[in-house]
Amino acid sequence: MHHAYLFDGPDGVGKELAAFGLAQALVCEVRGLGAQAGDNACGECGACQRAIVRPGDRVPTHPDVVVLERGLYEPAQLGRRTAETQEISVDQVRKLVLEHAAFPPHEGRARVFIVRRAEELSTSAANSLLKTLEEPISRTYFVLVTSTPNLLLSTIRSRTQRVRFAQLGTSVVESLLIDRGIARERAADVASIAGGSIGAAIALAESGAAAAHDQFVQRAHAALKGASMSGALELAEAEKKSKADLGSMLEAFAVSLAAAARKEIASGDFGAAVAAARQVSFVFGAVRAIDANGSPQLALEALFTRMRGTAR
Ligand SMILES: [Zn+2]
Structure with missing residues (x-):
């Protein structure tokens, strides 16, 4: 495992899904990365269940799976007076990442920070992360998710391992739509113009x-x-x-x-x-x-x- 990844690729192809899947594998109580029982997550244990965002929630309930996103938290939670309208503020990075850097993960296995639309990190927020990205804290992992990697500071890009996500094949999009209960004929119509994005395809199907x-x-x-x-x-x-x-x-x-x-x-x-x-x-x-x-x-x-x- 690298300690800091950059997941980049077009919108709606599963980057975030993969980020949470990786988080599950890192905190899973039953299997987990490197464990003998299997190099993946069980998907069912308490840790796996809490590592993903449940319908109706905004963030995972697992204390070691932390999502950073512009505007996700109330200003007061971050010690700010104003809302984050343009950028992920340095306050958010301080509150969620840096304040915990000296402590081990709450539940011991691993701590995972998932940064949605990482290109929205403000310059000072990005700069405040550099040291942490360069000198990894033990059992702490970062996944920066973006569809516009070129907007990230080059210093961030150079400290992360890039994982590129491609557009999905039309037949993959089609079968994912069918799995979601979309009629076969309509799934084929929608998949043919969704540009390889399941996110776009779902919006089109609706x-x-x-x-x-x-x-x-x-x-x-x-x-x-x-x-x-x-x-x-x-x-x-x-x-x-x-x-x-x-x-x-x-x-x-x-x-x-x-x-x-x-x-x-x-x-x-x-x-x-x-x-x-x-x-x-x-x-x-x-x-x-x-x-x-x-x-x-x-x-x-x-x-x-x-x-x-x-x-x-
Ligand atoms: Zn599990």
Whole structure:
């Protein structure tokens, strides 16, 4: 075991799941790393159960599995007066890590610090960790999780062992969705456009559940096929204020385009499938534009102009 890892890779591919799995293996009472009974966690003992975040909780209840994240703790818990709006503060590192550095783990086996979105460590927070990362405390481990490793201080990167996570294969995403109770057909549609991220796939699978989403998707298809732009302009006007919902409605639209594309592939019409893939990428482009505070109305107008330009 290295004492400090950097888990990096795209969002929603299991970095955090792996971090907590590693934490379980380190604190497990039955097996654990290096134990004769097996080089992994049992997943069932008290320590394993407490090492992960249970539904409804924000942090694990195991005292030796500590999560650092911007805004996770009340300012008073960290000895601060203001909330952490931009960064993981040096106060959080002091309170959760440095104050305990001189003491052994509470339950003896190991202590694991998991830093979510480690790129959000403030410069002083990162600097205050350097010494600990360089001279490991006995039985203390760090897992820094990030999807943007380049935003970390190079001094942090050089003191951690990088573990790169890749996008998941489409068939893996599909079977994970089926495991979660998503119908096979829909799982295949969603997996085909989820970009190898189970997190994105779950969000996509949940889009379109509402009647409003269905209605939007129908109107969007009609706007795409209409003889003129008028349907698209009406839709853009109607949705100009629905910023929060619009992203997931557009995702539902993307899923329906993916479903159509899969039928075209099945029938051997690859040209149509390629065109549909471009349409899906346009839809995701609009989602990003709206996320980045773009005008929903302008984003929809631009989207349909683009999509209609390539539709025929
Ligand atoms: Zn266990």
